[in-house]
Amino acid sequence: MMKKEYVMQVVETIRELLVALVPTNVLISWGLKGFIATVFENMPALKFYVSGRMYTGFVIIALNGSNHYAVYLQNDTGTECVHDEVCFDELGELLDCHIS
Numbered sequence: 001m002m003k004k005e006y007v008m009q010v011v012e013t014i015r016e017l018l019v020a021l022v023p024t025n026v027l028i029s030w031g032l033k034g035f036i037a038t039v040f041e042n043m044p045a046l047k048f049y050v051s052g053r054m055y056t057g058f059v060i061i062a063l064n065g066s067n068h069y070a071v072y073l074q075n076d077t078g079t080e081c082v083h084d085e086v087c088f089d090e091l092g093e094l095l096d097c098h099i100s
Contacts, residue, residue, distance in 0.1 A: 010044035011037040022092035030099045052099035
C-alpha cells in the first residue's frame, strides 16, 4: 500500500502544475470540479471532473515514473488511457485537445 503522505505530495504537485501551466480561462472552459487524491493502477494520481465541449467525465493524471504522467479519461463508457508517458509541460495541451 502506498503511503498517504507520498500520494498527497504527488497530487499537490500535479495540481500546482495544472494551475501554473494551464491558463485560467482554459481551466474554466473545462468546467473543472473538485480535486481528488487517489491511487490508480498502483500510481499516485489526481482525479477531477470536467464538463467540456468534447468530453464530460473524470480525468485521472497519474505519476508514471519520476517525470512522466499517464493520463486517463473515465466516464460511463469506461476508462481510456489517452497517453501513458507525457511530460508535465505537455499536460495542459494534451488535456485541452480532449476536453475543450
